[in-house]
Amino acid sequence: MRYLPKSPAERLTMLADIGAQSIDDLFAVIPAEYRLTRDLDVPRQQAESEIIDYFRAAGQKNATDYASFLGAGAYRHYRPVIIDSLVQRGEFLTSYTPYQAEITQGTLQAIFEFQTMIAELTGMDVANASMYDGSTGAAEAVMMAVRVTGRSQAVVATTVHPEYREVLATYAKHQQIPTALAGYDPKAGRIDLAALDAAVTHETAAVLVQSPNFFGIVEDIPAIAAIAHAKGALLIVSIAEAVSLGVVAPPVDADIVTMEAQSFGVALSYGGPFCGVIAVKEQYLRQMPGRLAGQTVDRDGNRGFVLTLATREQHIRREKATSNICTNQALVALMATIFLTVYGKEGIRELAEHNLAKAAYAAQTLSSQPGAKLLFSGAPRFHEFVLQTEEAPASWSKRLLDNKIVGGIELSRWYPELGNATLWCATEMVTRQQIDTAAKVLASAPVEA
Amino acid sequence: MTSEKNIHDSSTHTAATIGKVRPHQTQNEGLVFEKSSPGKRGYKLQPLDVPAVDAAALLGKSYRTQSAELPELSEIEIIRHFTRLSTWNYAIDLGMYPLGSCTMKYNPRVNEFVARIEGLAEAHPYRPDSLSQGILDVVELLQRCLLEITGMDAITLQPAAGAHGEFTGILLVRAWHESQGNARRKVLIPDSAHGTNPATAAICGYQVENLKSNALGGIDLEALARQVDEDTAALMLTNPSTLGVFENEIHKIADILHAKGALLYMDGANMNALVGKVRPGDFGVDVMHLNLHKTFSTPHGGGGPGSGPVACKAFLEPFLPTPVLVQGKDGAKHWNYDRPQSVGRVRAFYGNVGMFIRALAYILANGPDGLRQTTEDAVLNANYIRHKLKGLYDLPYQTPSMHEVVFSDKRQAAQGVKTGDIAKRLIDYGFHPYTVSFPLIVHGALMIEPTESESVEELNLFIDAMRAIAKEVEETPELVKSAPHSTRVSRLDEVQAARKPILRWKPAK
Numbered sequence: 002m003r004y005l006p007k008s009p010a011e012r013l014t015m016l017a018d019i020g021a022q023s024i025d026d027l028f029a030v031i032p033a034e035y036r037l038t039r040d041l042d043v044p045r046q047q048a049e050s051e052i053i054d055y056f057r058a059a060g061q062k063n064a065t066d067y068a069s070f071l072g073a074g075a076y077r078h079y080r081p082v083i084i085d086s087l088v089q090r091g092e093f094l095t096s097y098t099p100y101q102a103e104i105t106q107g108t109l110q111a112i113f114e115f116q117t118m119i120a121e122l123t124g125m126d127v128a129n130a131s132m133y134d135g136s137t138g139a140a141e142a143v144m145m146a147v148r149v150t151g152r153s154q155a156v157v158a159t160t161v162h163p164e165y166r167e168v169l170a171t172y173a174k175h176q177q178i179p180t181a182l183a184g185y186d187p188k189a190g191r192i193d194l195a196a197l198d199a200a201v202t203h204e205t206a207a208v209l210v211q212s213p214n215f216f217g218i219v220e221d222i223p224a225i226a227a228i229a230h231a232k233g234a235l236l237i238v239s240i241a242e243a244v245s246l247g248v249v250a251p252p253v254d255a256d257i258v259t260m261e262a263q264s265f266g267v268a269l270s271y272g273g274p275f276c277g278v279i280a281v282k283e284q285y286l287r288q289m290p291g292r293l294a295g296q297t298v299d300r301d302g303n304r305g306f307v308l309t310l311a312t313r314e315q316h317i318r319r320e321k322a323t324s325n326i327c328t329n330q331a332l333v334a335l336m337a338t339i340f341l342t343v344y345g346k347e348g349i350r351e352l353a354e355h356n357l358a359k360a361a362y363a364a365q366t367l368s369s370q371p372g373a374k375l376l377f378s379g380a381p382r383f384h385e386f387v388l389q390t391e392e393a394p395a396s397w398s399k400r401l402l403d404n405k406i407v408g409g410i411e412l413s414r415w416y417p418e419l420g421n422a423t424l425w426c427a428t429e430m431v432t433r434q435q436i437d438t439a440a441k442v443l444a445s446a447p448v449e450a
Numbered sequence: 451m452t453s454e455k456n457i458h459d460s461s462t463h464t465a466a467t468i469g470k471v472r473p474h475q476t477q478n479e480g481l482v483f484e485k486s487s488p489g490k491r492g493y494k495l496q497p498l499d500v501p502a503v504d505a506a507a508l509l510g511k512s513y514r515t516q517s518a519e520l521p522e523l524s525e526i527e528i529i530r531h532f533t534r535l536s537t538w539n540y541a542i543d544l545g546m547y548p549l550g551s552c553t554m555k556y557n558p559r560v561n562e563f564v565a566r567i568e569g570l571a572e573a574h575p576y577r578p579d580s581l582s583q584g585i586l587d588v589v590e591l592l593q594r595c596l597l598e599i600t601g602m603d604a605i606t607l608q609p610a611a612g613a614h615g616e617f618t619g620i621l622l623v624r625a626w627h628e629s630q631g632n633a634r635r636k637v638l639i640p641d642s643a644h645g646t647n648p649a650t651a652a653i654c655g656y657q658v659e660n661l662k663s664n665a666l667g668g669i670d671l672e673a674l675a676r677q678v679d680e681d682t683a684a685l686m687l688t689n690p691s692t693l694g695v696f697e698n699e700i701h702k703i704a705d706i707l708h709a710k711g712a713l714l715y716m717d718g719a720n721m722n723a724l725v726g727k728v729r730p731g732d733f734g735v736d737v738m739h740l741n742l743h744k745t746f747s748t749p750h751g752g753g754g755p756g757s758g759p760v761a762c763k764a765f766l767e768p769f770l771p772t773p774v775l776v777q778g779k780d781g782a783k784h785w786n787y788d789r790p791q792s793v794g795r796v797r798a799f800y801g802n803v804g805m806f807i808r809a810l811a812y813i814l815a816n817g818p819d820g821l822r823q824t825t826e827d828a829v830l831n832a833n834y835i836r837h838k839l840k841g842l843y844d845l846p847y848q849t850p851s852m853h854e855v856v857f858s859d860k861r862q863a864a865q866g867v868k869t870g871d872i873a874k875r876l877i878d879y880g881f882h883p884y885t886v887s888f889p890l891i892v893h894g895a896l897m898i899e900p901t902e903s904e905s906v907e908e909l910n911l912f913i914d915a916m917r918a919i920a921k922e923v924e925e926t927p928e929l930v931k932s933a934p935h936s937t938r939v940s941r942l943d944e945v946q947a948a949r950k951p952i953l954r955w956k957p958a959k
Contacts, residue, residue: 002820004556005827006905015830015906019837024826027833028727030696030850035733041726043595046817049560055814056807060569062584071574074798081493083529085566088751091543092536095557098753099539101883103874103937107535108752114482117954121518127953131754133610136798144653164798171771171794175624175655219512248505250514268566271585272575272799273610274755286951292753297947305939309947315613315649316888320658325649328611328743332751339532342482343492345522350514354505355498361508362500381509402578410576433499 002046068435069407070363072385072426073215074135074162074241075272076264078352079430081343084266084336093335098292098328102307108331109306112294115338122243122341122349123258124251125280129291131334132277132326135261136165139209139239140172141290141324142259142279146207146235147178148288148323149256155180155207156200156234158192160214162241163415169209178206190216190377190387198228205234212238212252213245215415216424217360217385218377226254235285243337244428245383247353257281266340267333276333287313290324353383355429360384363427363436370444376422385426387412387419392446394423404442406435469918470545470911471880473936479534483955486521492528519957538938539752540882546908550854550885550897551644551692553722553744558815561747561808570807575799579784585803586783589775592810593759596740599821600718601731602761606770608801612719615739615758616650616686618771621793622737622762623684623713624654625769629791630711634683638712640669642693642889647686647717656683663891667693667847669703678710688717689730692889692897693847694832694854696723704734713737721745722901723829723853726822737762742802746809757805771796827902828853831909835898838913842920846892853901859894862923867930869894872919874941875933879915 007015012024021027028036047055069077088094092107099105099112112130119128132138143155155173157166157180173180183197192210201208208229212220222238229236238252240260252258263275281289287310295309315322344352364386368375372391390397394411401408409423416422427436465472506513523531540547547554565571573585593605609615620637627633637651640661648658661677664670668691678685685707690696697703704714716730716738722745724730730738742748742757750756762770772792773785785800816824829852836845836855843857859869873883873896885897900909922930934940 002816002823004558004815005820005823005902006908007827011906012827012830015834019833021833024830027826027829027850027852030698030852031728032698032701032733035701035728037726037728037732040818041821042598043818043821044591044814046820047814049815052560052811052814053564056564056567056570056588056811059584059588060567062587063569063573064581064584065569065572067577067581069574069577071576073576075575077572077574083525087529087532087536089562090533090536092539092541093532093752094562094749095542095547095554096539096752097547097549097552097554097750097882101540101873101877102942103934103939104540104877104882105538105752106938107538110481110535110538111532111752113953113955117481117483118518118520120954121520127951133614133755134798137610137614137796162798164795167772167795168797171621171796172653174794175621176653177655219509221512246514246518248514249509250512251518268571268804269574270565270571271573271582271803273797273802274757274804286953293951293953295947296952297943299939299942301940303939305942307942307944307947309944309951309953312948314645316645318649319645320648320652322645322649322652325613325617325646325653326611327613327644327646328756329754331753331755332749333755335532335752338482339528341520342523342528342531343525344520345486345490345492346488346517346520347522348491348493348495349520350517351495352493354503355495357505357508358498358500358503361503381512398578402580407574407577407581429495436500 067405067407070409070425070427071407073410073424075269076242076428077269077430078244078264078428080266080268084339087339088332088335093332099308102305106305109294111335111338113296113306115334116294118338118341119278119280122246122251123260123280124253125258126283127286128278128280129289129293131329131331132279132291133330134273134275134277135239135241136168138259138277138279139165140169142237142257143169143178143207143209144172144176145257145288145290146237149285150206150235152204152206153178154204155209156183156205158183158210160185160192160216161209161211161239162215165239189380190218191220191380192225194224194228197225201228201232201234203232205232207235207237209237209239211241213242213383216377216387217382219249219381219383222252223254242383244353244356247349248357249383256285262337265337267336274330274333276330276337288323290326292329352429356384359427359429359431360386363425366436366440367443370440372446373443384428385424387422387424389422394421397443400442401439404438406439408439469879469915476537476938477534479531481955482521482531485523485527485531488522490522490524492523492525545880546900546904546912547882548884548898548900549882550899551719553899553901555747555901556903557747557749558812561811564811565804565807583783586775588810589806590783592806595813596759596761599725600738600761601729603764604767604770605759605761607759607806608771608797609758609760610797610802611754611756612739612741612758613646613650614796615760616646616717617654618760618796619715619737619739620650620654622766622769623715625793626766627683635681637683638677638685642667642691642891643686643688644717644719666849667691667695667891668697671699671702674703675706678706678712680710682710682712684713684715686715686717688719690720690723690852693856694851695849696852700733719744720853723825725825726818727825737766742805742809747812748805748808755802755805757802769793824902831900831902831904834909835900835913839916842917843896854897854899856892857896858892859896863894865923865927867923867927869896871931871933875919875930876915877934878936881912881915
């Protein structure tokens with residue numbers, strides 16, 4: 002086996018050295034009736050070339066040459082080549098969590114830089130070293146707010162990503178955190194502030210909203226914050242599209258920001274691995290879950306970094322920890338750090354502006370086709386928009402697929418009240434030509450009989 | 451060669467070899483923000499092919515007026531910055547990384563290659579199932595392989611890491627008990643368990659009851675029988691235990707639990723000792739998680755991403771997180787969301803799919819014979835280290851070792867040298883330390899897991915280093931207590947870091 006660095010003779014010598022007759026001696030402790038005496042029924046050992054052939058075939062079966070208008074929590078942005086060059090350096094790729102600081106300064110400094118960039122982008126004081134993803138980050142943020150406030154209820158906007166809400170429901174159920182929903186204004190596509198105000202009580206630990214929300218619309222964070230804070234609740238803002246922060250005001254009125262950083266140079270990879278983040282106001286630091294890198298000095302006064310404030314974590318506090326999280330998304334956070342370094346202060350804004358322009362053009366072009374209408378047209382958007390069509394989406398999306406275009410995703414599975422509404426996304430990766438073609442195909446509805 | 455210092459002098463420089471290492475230059479490098487200057491660029495966007503927009507007008511008061519202070523660097527500076535940082539890390543690619551319980555094995559590069567194949571890496575999670583059959587085939591084959599390896603009946607790949615898998619597994623336990631009319635109140639956890647186990651039970655709404663290990667470091671059957679009652683939901687058991695010891699009365703453990711209607715949860719962190727030799731599903735486990743980043747070679751990446759599939763017996767299948775992968779009559783695969791008894795979703799989308807690809811590539815590279823040989827080599831390596839070091843370091847439990855061996859610092863502590871000091875001194879010999887001070891049932895633990903990826907030569911160098919350190923403890927204990935001596939930074943002040951936390955860079959005022 003090509004990964005195993007031993008010859009048969011070396012194995013025998015080692016066994017003799019330790020006084021074993023055969024390798025089976027070392028497994029004798031396993032009761033005989035449970036020992037596996039046959040080969041596992043898995044595919045036979047393959048050559049590297051066969052493995053590549055297998056996955057290439059799978060990739061081709063997936064189909065690659067489609068234009069895509071899919072977003073909804075997973076976004077296709079350009080990934081600069083140096084991201085993969087750098088994260089594939091073995092010193093990053095094959096290193097463990099940096100508990101031994103003297104020989105993991107590279108990972109630790111990179112985490113410190115990541116924390117700084119996330120704090121800068123979100124307008125929070127501190128950010129952690131990452132969470133699993135945006136959905137679990139949102140759930141952890143709600144649990145954190147419960148600890149901070151000593152209250153036990155949450156109010157969640159229906160415009161938060163439906164799968165994030167499902168994950169939160171799974172966590173909240175066993176934490177005994179009842180959650181109330183706050184709906185959206187059917188005209189604006191934004192959270193209904195009056196409904197929110199009615200839902201928030203003095204028992205509310207947290208209000209969770211997403212901005213840009215699931216419809217791509219930027220929420221009125223200062224107004225929402227005022228409602229939450231008036232009743233002593235914390236405001237948690239979830240951000241599923243991190244690139245929006247290049248041009249959308251950071252949610253500085255929030256107490257906790259939880260973000261999915263996939264857009265920062267992380268491949269879609271059918272939904273994971275992505276990179277969650279929690280960033281908070283300083284006073285809530287000690288209730289924050291997840292690892293943190295901090296700056297310190299060594300005995301000679303050199304600057305260095307260590308994992309710190311571990312007394313919040315499971316390996317110290319066990320059942321009293323702030324979370325059971327252990328592994329995070331370090332290598333993916335490194336991708337994001339490199340991405341943000343490549344684009345930098347000006348680039349992230351320019352990139353966000355390109356996304357804004359593409360989506361504005363796509364929304365305008367698609368919604369001016371006969372039978373199509375832009376929903377929530379008056380509200381500020383980033384790069385997603387909701388299109389309503391007279392024709393059923395199932396019918397036109399088939400036509401688009403025939404033209405190698407994946408159109409917007411149907412919203413009725415989560416928002417039945419929206420009927421034939423679909424959610425479209427246009428990042429910088431979408432071309433004008435693709436938008437024009439999609440519009441043309443959309444318009445070419447078969448003549449009704 | 452010897453492990454003693456071997457000084458090489460020449461007229462121009464002095465380079466001392468210790469063990470397998472000799473110092474070399476590393477570059478200094480500031481924070482990326484300190485290298486920034488306005489106007490430098492590391493990117494170029496392609497020309498906009500649609501009309502530009504006035505962002506401030508479109509966004510109104512939601513427009514960002516002040517840009518985030520991100521660094522501005524050219525591409526070569528970015529490459530040098532992160533490359534220099536990387537050279538400050540130790541890694542499996544540089545040498546043995548014997549962190550007990552972490553399974554720091556070789557991460558095959560073909561795994562990285564195939565995970566980046568265009569049709570897989572660029573697949574959007576909401577693309578139609580008709581365009582996703584390739585990736586669904588991969589998911590299905592991995593599920594089948596993991597079920598065969600574990601001997602279980604059903605599986606979800608959704609959990610993002612080991613602790614997330616524990617959470618999912620205990621939710622299955624809870625949902626099943628609820629379906630029987632009573633969720634029950636407590637989960638039993640041995641005192642040798644990982645910290646994630648009690649933390650998980652707590653977030654699933656269970657009280658944690660500690661189970662004291664017996665004199666052999668294993669489950670005390672009598673204590674277990676006393677503590678298991680009608681209020682016990684499950685026992686969370688790591689097998690082999692964190693001592694690297696196989697619970698050879700595992701079937702009795704399962705019987706005691708099952709007699710009271712409680713379930714056996716297995717933490718699969720140490721599955722690297724079992725693959726191809728014995729299957730948890732065959733010895734009474736009801737539900738377990740795997741760590742693809744341990745047993746199945748997906749890279750640790752400095753702390754993640756991981757992946758924590760959960761496998762269970764058929765009676766728990768209705769409770770698996772939504773969605774589950776199913777195959778239609780036409781052979782096409784799709785996700786099924788109609789799961790009324792499900793515990794719900796534990797993560798958006800379907801899990802860390804990029805890790806599934808890597809894990810499957812690893813299984814294919816091994817095949818049944820390779821997987822078995824891997825396990826045998828892992829156990830052989832641990833026992834080889836145990837045999838060679840047991841005369842110098844205290845072995846608190848004499849029970850046979852599987853894939854890892856746990857010593858204590860009892861002898862060295864008599865000289866005032868602790869496990870943490872020995873660990874730091876190992877760095878000077880060119881090794882990453884073992885796991886320090888865990889499991890908690892061993893005072894001053896040295897937890898060593900070599901994995902199968904080490905050659906005899908590397909193992910011998912490690913053993914030489916441990917012997918040399920044992921000698922240093924006797925002769926020059928201060929040398930060990932002040933280690934490491936060869937790293938870029940010496941021991942860092944963790945107290946200061948925690949007392950006045952500096953968690954981000956700020957520009958000088």
